Amino acid sequence: xxxxxxxxxxxxxxxxxxxxxxxxxxxxxxxxxxxxxxxxxxxxxxxxxxxxxxxxxxxxxxxxxxxxxxxxxxxxxxxxxxxxxxxxxxxxxxxxxxxxxxxxxxxxxxxxxxxxxxxxxxxxxx
Numbered sequence: 001x002x003x004x005x006x007x008x009x010x011x012x013x014x015x016x017x018x019x020x021x022x023x024x025x026x027x028x029x030x031x032x033x034x035x036x037x038x039x040x041x042x043x044x045x046x047x048x049x050x051x052x053x054x055x056x057x058x059x060x061x062x063x064x065x066x067x068x069x070x071x072x073x074x075x076x077x078x079x080x081x082x083x084x085x086x087x088x089x090x091x092x093x094x095x096x097x098x099x100x101x102x103x104x105x106x107x108x109x110x111x112x113x114x115x116x117x118x119x120x121x122x123x124x125x126x
């Protein structure tokens with residue numbers, strides 16, 4: 001395949017933002033990937049110097065395209081395909097720190113609370 005006409009879902013997969021191409025295509029379809037601030041379709045070709053916003057559910061990036069590839073290679077090769085913007089790096093580090101300092105309360109809950117758990121929750125709220 002020619003390298004100057006790479007679909008966004010293939011590029012995201014090759015750049016290792018998503019584990020599978022179908023996950024990348026699903027994220028594009030849901031509007032979690034934007035090129036130049038505009039939501040795109042999975043068949044949209046990527047061009048050099050495009051600014052891409054990627055949200056994979058747990059982390060978000062804003063990157064500039066430096067290279068094109070439709071083949072998934074080693075991580076160093078994948079990282080050479082893009083450069084993350086300085087604002088994106090700061091925002092991502094702040095988000096990681098916030099998650100570390102203020103964990104999601106529901107992460108400790110496994111399924112439906114028991115009667116004992118419910119009483120403890122009620123006591124904690126008073």
